[in-house]
Amino acid sequence: MKSDAYDVIVIGAGAAGLTAACTAATLGARALVLEYTDRIGGTTAISGGMIWVPANYKMREAGLPDELDAARMYLRQLVRGCDNDSRMMAFLARGDEAIRFLDQRTSVKLRPVRRYPDYYPDLPGATPGGRVLEPLPFDARELGRDFALLRDPLPEFLLFGGMMVSRDDLPVLRRVGQSPKAMWHTAKLLARYALQRLRAHRGTSLVLGNALAARLLKSARELGVEIVVNASVVRIDTDNGAVNGVQVDVDGRVASVRAHRGVIVATGGLSHHADLRRDYVPAAAGDLSAAVSSGAARSGVHLAHELGTQLSRPSCGIDDALAWWVPVSQFERKDHRRAVFPHVVTDRAKPGLIAVNRQGRRFVNEAVSYHEFVRAQLRDPQQAIPAWLICDRKFLWKYGLGRLHPFALSVRREVEEGYLKQSRTLEGLATAIGVPVDAFCSTVRTFNAAAERGEDPEFGRGADIYQRHLGDSDHLPNPCVAPIEHAPFYAVAVRPADLGIAAGVVTDEHARVLRGDGSAIRGLYACGNDMHSIMNGAYPGPGITLGPALVFGYVAAQHACGPINSESSTAKPWTSVLEERQLS
Numbered sequence: 001m002k003s004d005a006y007d008v009i010v011i012g013a014g015a016a017g018l019t020a021a022c023t024a025a026t027l028g029a030r031a032l033v034l035e036y037t038d039r040i041g042g043t044t045a046i047s048g049g050m051i052w053v054p055a056n057y058k059m060r061e062a063g064l065p066d067e068l069d070a071a072r073m074y075l076r077q078l079v080r081g082c083d084n085d086s087r088m089m090a091f092l093a094r095g096d097e098a099i100r101f102l103d104q105r106t107s108v109k110l111r112p113v114r115r116y117p118d119y120y121p122d123l124p125g126a127t128p129g130g131r132v133l134e135p136l137p138f139d140a141r142e143l144g145r146d147f148a149l150l151r152d153p154l155p156e157f158l159l160f161g162g163m164m165v166s167r168d169d170l171p172v173l174r175r176v177g178q179s180p181k182a183m184w185h186t187a188k189l190l191a192r193y194a195l196q197r198l199r200a201h202r203g204t205s206l207v208l209g210n211a212l213a214a215r216l217l218k219s220a221r222e223l224g225v226e227i228v229v230n231a232s233v234v235r236i237d238t239d240n241g242a243v244n245g246v247q248v249d250v251d252g253r254v255a256s257v258r259a260h261r262g263v264i265v266a267t268g269g270l271s272h273h274a275d276l277r278r279d280y281v282p283a284a285a286g287d288l289s290a291a292v293s294s295g296a297a298r299s300g301v302h303l304a305h306e307l308g309t310q311l312s313r314p315s316c317g318i319d320d321a322l323a324w325w326v327p328v329s330q331f332e333r334k335d336h337r338r339a340v341f342p343h344v345v346t347d348r349a350k351p352g353l354i355a356v357n358r359q360g361r362r363f364v365n366e367a368v369s370y371h372e373f374v375r376a377q378l379r380d381p382q383q384a385i386p387a388w389l390i391c392d393r394k395f396l397w398k399y400g401l402g403r404l405h406p407f408a409l410s411v412r413r414e415v416e417e418g419y420l421k422q423s424r425t426l427e428g429l430a431t432a433i434g435v436p437v438d439a440f441c442s443t444v445r446t447f448n449a450a451a452e453r454g455e456d457p458e459f460g461r462g463a464d465i466y467q468r469h470l471g472d473s474d475h476l477p478n479p480c481v482a483p484i485e486h487a488p489f490y491a492v493a494v495r496p497a498d499l500g501i502a503a504g505v506v507t508d509e510h511a512r513v514l515r516g517d518g519s520a521i522r523g524l525y526a527c528g529n530d531m532h533s534i535m536n537g538a539y540p541g542p543g544i545t546l547g548p549a550l551v552f553g554y555v556a557a558q559h560a561c562g563p564i565n566s567e568s569s570t571a572k573p574w575t576s577v578l579e580e581r582q583l584s
């Protein structure tokens with residue numbers, strides 16, 4: 001640390017924390033970010049980087065229709081209590097402002113994803129795209145030496161050990177060998193990657209959440225935010241009930257650092273903190289998480305709770321659980337560390353896959369959102385945990401399955417490790433995964449009979465635009481349905497995990513942390529997954545954690561630093577405003 005006093009101290013260097021720090025610095029505040037790990041970016045850096053902000057101005061610019069009233073109507077049907085939540089109102093009212101601020105004042109550049117439907121697209125108020133923004137691709141060379149500080153994406157989502165693939169490139173890569181255009185595009189991507197690897201430890205064309213984290217890191221540097229990694233906050237300090245700094249352990253030395261305007265907790269929430277997490281998820285869900293673990297770090301929620309703050313009300317039912325779910329398969333990386341593969345968008349909705357339970361029967365429309373897939377598992381945990389994703393050779397080659405990429409020349413390692421079950425017959429596969437043979441074969445036969453016509457009368461795969469969007473648009477008549485008939489057959493076990501826990505510190509609409517009696521603790525803010533989510537455990541669409549993370553990171557810093565008019569070029573940073581006040 002260059003100083004023992006700052007205006008704003010942010011704990012945690014993910015999307016929420018870095019947004020807060022950049023906003024504060026833009027307003028003229030001296031901002032310090034304390035990050036527990038040795039890398040910047042947290043779960044944000046391994047995420048899809050989708051950012052949900054209804055009726056944002058980028059949509060309007062792109063000619064995509066949306067209204068806040070429509071978003072409100074949509075959310076009302078999915079999010080418990082959202083009509084009475086002042087934070088939800090603030091999110092809707094200020095989302096556009098936050099995005100505009102970042103766009104104009106930082107290197108965080110976003111664009112609307114034209115086609116990415118909300119997750120319940122048939123509900124009134126849903127949109128087929130544009131509510132979700134994505135970061136523009138980022139050239140990591142702009143980070144210079146800081147590139148080494150940026151957390152890497154999940155290795156399983158990289159090609160050739162270091163090449164990121166954008167959402168737009170995926171379908172093109174799948175067509176390689178079928179069209180000269182796809183061949184040419186792929187050749188260009190590979191050549192670019194090869195050149196990049198001559199100079200860097202991985203590809204420097206960043207997309208998705210890694211591009212978002214990189215853009216935030218670059219912005220923080222440009223704005224003079226001080227970032228300290230390997231910094232463990234031991235305690236948040238108060239004076240007369242107001243937060244005025246933290247105790248931080250850096251290299252074994254505990255130092256007091258003062259914060260004149262506020263401390264903002266943004267440590268990514270409770271995913272890996274079993275003591276609090278268990279109050280918010282059903283026991284059957286277990287403790288797997290796809291979020292990044294920060295080892296022994298105490299979460300911002302714990303740090304804030306010591307000051308008597310209010311936490312989310314416990315809730316462990318399936319319908320009121322406070323988690324965003326994703327089915328994951330488990331495996332061991334080369335370094336022998338246990339890891340999970342989140343089955344978010346790459347396989348479940350593609351044509352030629354079904355999921356079966358312990359009875360060898362289907363139990364869910366496999367193409368629904370990852371959140372809904374796990375909710376179906378949790379409704380019948382005895383039978384559906386684990387569930388098995390089933391496909392055939394043709395599917396595996398074309399789409400991959402879990403950590404297995406498409407076009408894998410050999411699956412020997414995955415089979416030997418037990419990750420992938422394989423058999424030349426359906427009967428053999430049923431035996432390998434321990435489900436009743438007759439029931440399993442009958443399930444596949446029944447599915448195949450209708451799948452020949454592109455139909456799934458039992459569960460309706462491909463019934464809405466969200467499912468079809470995640471299917472294979474080249475596969476007709478139904479992008480989500482094809483028979484499973486080309487031996488060998490394959491299976492991977494999936495279990496529930498969280499992408500984030502929606503429970504945390506209770507805040508008001510300014511992201512101020514509240515005490516048990518509802519009063520705000522002066523100088524203490526929470527954002528990102530440390531904050532009790534405005535979505536209350538619902539998952540309405542892509543980007544509903546990063547959207548609020550950016551917006552409330554911005555809101556927290558704005559409140560801490562005092563009001564400014566972000567549109568006005570005459571706006572003064574709060575520091576100079578204060579100085580002037582003192583002079584007058």
Ligand SMILES: Cc1cc2nc3c(=O)[nH]c(=O)nc-3n(C[C@H](O)[C@H](O)[C@H](O)COP(=O)(O)OP(=O)(O)OC[C@H]3O[C@@H](n4cnc5c(N)ncnc54)[C@H](O)[C@@H]3O)c2cc1C
Nearest residue numbers: 012014015016036042043044048050268528529543545546
């Ligand atoms: C595979 C995957 C894909 C996803 N895709 C999307 C998506 O497309 N859109 C979306 O909205 N959401 C997505 N999510 C969820 C989303 O990534 C997270 O909800 C979001 O990144 C949380 O942001 P955050 O700033 O709260 O926390 P993080 O990004 O996790 O950052 C928290 C930081 O705080 C640090 N920290 C922890 N404890 C301490 C401490 N005591 N002191 C100091 N630092 C500490 C952590 O090391 C970390 O760097 C995805 C999640 C996963 C796993």
